[in-house]
Amino acid sequence: MTAADDLEGLLRDLAPRVLAALVRRYGHFDLAEDAVQEALIAAAEQWPDRGLPGHPRGWLITVASRRLTDELRSEESRRHREEAVAAEPGPPAIAAPAGEPAGDRDDTLTLLFLCCHSELSRPSQLALTLRAVGGLTTAEIARAFLVPEATMAQRISRAKQRIAAAGASFAPPPAGEWAGRLAVVLHVLYLMFNEGYAATSGPDASRPELTTEAIRLTRAVHRSMPEDAEVAGLLALMLLTEARHPARTTPDGGLVPLAEQDRSLWRADLIEEGAGLTSGALTRGPLGPYQLQAAIAAVHAEARAADDTDWRQILALYDLLERVAPSPVVTLNRSVAVAMVNGPQAGLDVLATLEGDGPMAGHHRLAGLRAHFRELAGQREAAVADYQLAARRATSLPERRYLESRAARLAGDR
Amino acid sequence: MKYMLLIYQNPATWRDLPEPDRQAIMSEAGALMAELTGTGEWVGGEALADPSTASTVRVRDGVPAVTDGPFAEAKEQMVGYCIVDCETRERAVEIAARWPDARLWGMEVRPLLSPDGVEM
Numbered sequence: 210m211t212a213a214d215d216l217e218g219l220l221r222d223l224a225p226r227v228l229a230a231l232v233r234r235y236g237h238f239d240l241a242e243d244a245v246q247e248a249l250i251a252a253a254e255q256w257p258d259r260g261l262p263g264h265p266r267g268w269l270i271t272v273a274s275r276r277l278t279d280e281l282r283s284e285e286s287r288r289h290r291e292e293a294v295a296a297e298p299g300p301p302a303i304a305a306p307a308g309e310p311a312g313d314r315d316d317t318l319t320l321l322f323l324c325c326h327s328e329l330s331r332p333s334q335l336a337l338t339l340r341a342v343g344g345l346t347t348a349e350i351a352r353a354f355l356v357p358e359a360t361m362a363q364r365i366s367r368a369k370q371r372i373a374a375a376g377a378s379f380a381p382p383p384a385g386e387w388a389g390r391l392a393v394v395l396h397v398l399y400l401m402f403n404e405g406y407a408a409t410s411g412p413d414a415s416r417p418e419l420t421t422e423a424i425r426l427t428r429a430v431h432r433s434m435p436e437d438a439e440v441a442g443l444l445a446l447m448l449l450t451e452a453r454h455p456a457r458t459t460p461d462g463g464l465v466p467l468a469e470q471d472r473s474l475w476r477a478d479l480i481e482e483g484a485g486l487t488s489g490a491l492t493r494g495p496l497g498p499y500q501l502q503a504a505i506a507a508v509h510a511e512a513r514a515a516d517d518t519d520w521r522q523i524l525a526l527y528d529l530l531e532r533v534a535p536s537p538v539v540t541l542n543r544s545v546a547v548a549m550v551n552g553p554q555a556g557l558d559v560l561a562t563l564e565g566d567g568p569m570a571g572h573h574r575l576a577g578l579r580a581h582f583r584e585l586a587g588q589r590e591a592a593v594a595d596y597q598l599a600a601r602r603a604t605s606l607p608e609r610r611y612l613e614s615r616a617a618r619l620a621g622d623r
Numbered sequence: 624m625k626y627m628l629l630i631y632q633n634p635a636t637w638r639d640l641p642e643p644d645r646q647a648i649m650s651e652a653g654a655l656m657a658e659l660t661g662t663g664e665w666v667g668g669e670a671l672a673d674p675s676t677a678s679t680v681r682v683r684d685g686v687p688a689v690t691d692g693p694f695a696e697a698k699e700q701m702v703g704y705c706i707v708d709c710e711t712r713e714r715a716v717e718i719a720a721r722w723p724d725a726r727l728w729g730m731e732v733r734p735l736l737s738p739d740g741v742e743m
Contacts, residue, residue, distance in 0.1 A: 403741075
């Protein structure tokens with residue numbers, strides 16, 4: 210870890226706390242967020258030369274406050290000018306609630322609730338969370354999602370306008386809404402992780418790692434509410450999945466399936482932490498989908514070799530998952546465990562339930578698994594055709610390459 | 624998820640349209656682009672010069688052969704494209720359906736292949 214990484218880490222940790230301090234003092238979430246970004250940039254420029262200030266957080270709050278008050282003053286004079294033309298009220302500011310200031314950790318959580326506001330689309334929630342809570346710049350977020358910076362800037366500013374228009378306040382949700390709002394935050398963090406995990410090490414080395422960011426933010430939520438089993442479960446799921454990262458791709462960017470990964474490359478430190486969190490969460494309950502997915506990942510992680518995998522236990526966990534949070538994706542993944550325990554035909558029978566006109570019917574993963582089960586069942590011709598079908602349906606280049614090579618390997622086997 | 628919307632026109636029909644109609648089509652597309660920029664879905668796009676200005680290049684046995692005109696001989700030709708980043712395919716189709724060219728000719732909606740992927 211270099212000094213630059215240390216500084217970046219410090220700034221990202223401070224970002225949500227500085228923003229919370231500003232919003233609490235002045236309201237105006239959207240303007241405060243811009244001011245904090247400017248203060249972070251100033252710090253990144255000045256601190257390496259002049260040394261760390263005595264109170265980094267105080268420094269950032271002072272600089273950001275100055276920018277914000279300047280901005281508010283110029284807004285005010287602009288409004289005065291405009292009021293002469295049209296007397297139209299601006300968007301309502303995000304009022305700070307009257308009450309005692311909460312701790313820093315709760316501030317991060319409160320900001321997450323705000324950035325994952327239900328008025329926002331998923332892409333907007335992701336972008337705003339990365340900027341306002343994660344402290345990433347718009348350019349970095351744009352690179353992570355492979356879109357132009359202007360597109361991302363627009364998404365973020367629109368998200369802030371929507372939050373202001375919704376009259377959202379900088380306060381934790383009321384008790385009755387807490388669980389539902391937390392579920393949205395966790396889902397956004399889960400999507401952020403998945404987006405990062407799918408990023409294969411392509412030519413763009415400057416692409417920031419969303420997995421790191423998702424884990425960091427989920428850790429922050431876990432610190433705020435260590436007793437919540439689903440938060441712990443999500444963090445565990447991320448760690449156990451990230452542990453496979455070094456083994457999941459070939460040097461040329463090809464994908465290595467779970468069964469063929471070199472397990473000695475899996476990160477033992479992440480597995481240990483993830484497995485510990487999982488068993489802690491499962492004993493605490495109540496049971497939820499993230500804990501169950503983490504438990505499944507932990508069973509995979511425990512197997513020294515693919516052949517040692519305890520598929521019966523994985524199937525039992527999928528049965529539970531399907532009861533707790535049924536979805537076509539869960540059924541699709543469960544079919545693998547069914548095939549491994551009860552044979553490929555049983556797996557094909559499960560897939561058949563998804564083949565109607567549901568959301569999975571045209572999905573390349575359904576065709577890919579059908580191909581895999583048919584291959585296991587010795588139906589080579591049908592398996593080749595299904596691998597080819599899956600390759601045609603894939604919208605991911607590495608996944609298409611993988612499916613094409615499976616088809617070619619099997620077809621050449623005769 | 625990113626989609627390319629390929630805009631198809633019949634250049635002969637386009638030329639035969641009255642000038643106000645052509646202007647209306649252009650400004651309708653312009654307004655749509657502005658709207659998509661506003662929603663944060665617009666990634667980029669370009670218009671192409673007339674298909675008659677195209678050169679088609681084929682290399683056979685190491686020898687390049689260049690012919691005038693577009694690759695596919697058809698009445699409708701691709702005259703431009705845009706790339707949008709939206710949540711669902713349905714949304715991409717909805718955008719394509721609002722493109723003025725869709726009423727007169729056709730739009731093709733194609734998902735881009737993502738460089739990202741997850742092992743199976």
